[in-house]
Amino acid sequence: MIGSFTNIFIPMSFLWWMGFQMRALFIHADYLEYEAKKKTKLADDISDDKKKGRIEEALVTYISFEEIDEGKEEASAKLLAENVMEIAEKVETKNTVLYPYAHLSSSLGKPASGKEILEKTAEILEEKGYTVLSSPFGWYKSFKISCKGHPLSELSREIVAGEDEGGDGEEVSEALKSEEKAVSSWFVLGLDGELTSLELKKNKVKGYDFGDHKRLKQFVQYEMAKSRTAGKEPPHVDIMKRLELVDYEPASDPGNFRYYPKGRMMKSLLETYVNQEVKRTGGMEIETPIMYDFEHPSLKSYLHRFPARQYSIQTPDKRVFLRFAACFGQFLMMHDATVSYKHLPMRLYEMSHYSFRAEQRGELTGLRRLRTFTMPDCHSFCADIEMAKLEMQDRFQLSWDVLNGIGFQVPNELEFAIRVTKEFYDENSEFLAGLVKKWGKPALVEMWDKRFFYFIFKYEWNFVDSQGKASALNTDQLDVENAERYDINYVGMDGEKHHPYILHQSPSGAIERVMYALLENIHLKQMTGEKPKFPHWLAPTQVRFLPVHDDVLENCKELAGKLNARADVDDRDQSIGKKIRDAEKDWIDFIIVYGEKEQESGKLSVRRRDGVQEELTIEELASKLAELQRGMPMTSLPLPMLLSKRISFRG
């Protein structure tokens, strides 16, 4: 038989059990086409019109019959039919195909027995109102199948008729061995260190009185029940396009964006700021490659745990994957380093520009979830758990400062989530309660009965948007696995080599996601009647001069150049009313109308974003601007100073 699979994806977890039963592979297909090519010795005699077949939208069952099925044809047929019907119902189809596929078997049963089961199964299915296409038995056939690929579209089962009554058994065993998953339980950890258990009843979170902590409630609801408000286009997508910050790039892969000058400037300032803060607190900045060899021994075992989520590309010589985090480069670097306990704790840092994750198509939305993103990634290497805990507290403060500096009200505008193994919680409950106390609001705790990732504890601060969707910004994870995997060692006081504990931190979360959260946060405030406004240090234009007529244009240019701020000049041939309207639509902090009056008095007429209009000298304005800038990174205007010289990037 010549098989040609098109558009089919077999999951990595696809495992056959080594049993001796009827074996079935179910595929929910857009269509199946087959053609009988050549007889085998066992072939049915069939008319020419049965040699070819095609069916649209059907559940295709590839089936082999094993020795053990012999003598239990009736029961086997019944069981097979039940399995087919059960799955057909789930995928909502009435079309089925029975496709004898001997290759599934390691101990094929006798053909007569198989044929009998097939015929009887078809009878049962037809009785129940299903359409059945039986592909011919005993022929070499070619086929084409288009697999739908939704979660239920591919299932394999082995089906064995009960042994006792010679055939009437009901046993159905799953061949798709489900991945061993840890069981999560959920709690709220209060300021008093008390753990309150949560449960889900009718999809509502019960067990804790959230009181004023509405956003925590929303967050917990999202985490436990995945519920959210009725969805529209996310507000930040409209903002990022309208203000010409960021846009989709249809010519790339989904989740890869273009950044216009203003968006690139904001992103660059955020990167500079996070770099500055991590370096200020002892992170050593490095750079590592973005692509890695699939066959490298340390990477291989790691990748094996998370198949098919990465971009892979062909170099002239080998296949490589694009990094999905900066861990690889840093660990490989540390593998080669010589480290003593006296050096610990130590921090390695990289602004991973970029990291790549081939996220599922439907999960990508605007700047919230991308396939290509910029992630500050800071690893601390610690000698023992106690050191790791102290280090985490330190980094907790770092994240606090970073997110606060960026423009979030920490902790008011974020929600704290702790994810931890039961064992770590029990041994370190005071430490965790201490973090919550420092946070100042109750936190969500997800507790696992056993470890199933490389970490035993991690926390995140989550932003909850106007649609009730939560996204983690910063995170810190306590890794107990990778030092061994990458053979990272330090020499202890005892002169022996030891594996350090590794902390993985992103002090701000992905920069793109920070932009998402900033824009969504502005939208949230706007809904309460506030005027939308960037944090001053991130505003593309901080000050705009509006010359009343051309005679004062030169003065405006001079003044704008003098200010240590991003100041531009609206020199377009427009009315003052129009220029003000446009400046307001650009969310500009300080709008200055400049004419004869100002020229003569030396005082500027400044219209602030909050609506207040005041008279200031250029010096007074300069000192106000300096104060707002607060030691945050500064950069020049991303666009020409004169508005008449600016192109429009998207109408």
Next chain:
RNA sequence: GCCGCUGUGGCUAAGGGGUAUAGCGAUUCAUUGGUAAUGAAUAGGUCGUGGGUUCAAUUCCCAUCAGCGGCUCCA
């Protein structure tokens, strides 16, 4: 990846089997303006892309790309 919805000048949209309409923007001219839209004229569209049905497709059908919503996922 699955299901559903959307795709019309640079932007935002209306329309609908007989090659399309408005506002904004752009261009030109006039206007030299005082705190959220100065006026007039002009140009600009193979209706996302590729097939099919039809005398005729932007409109109907199929496929495909992109976006959104939901599911799933989130090392």
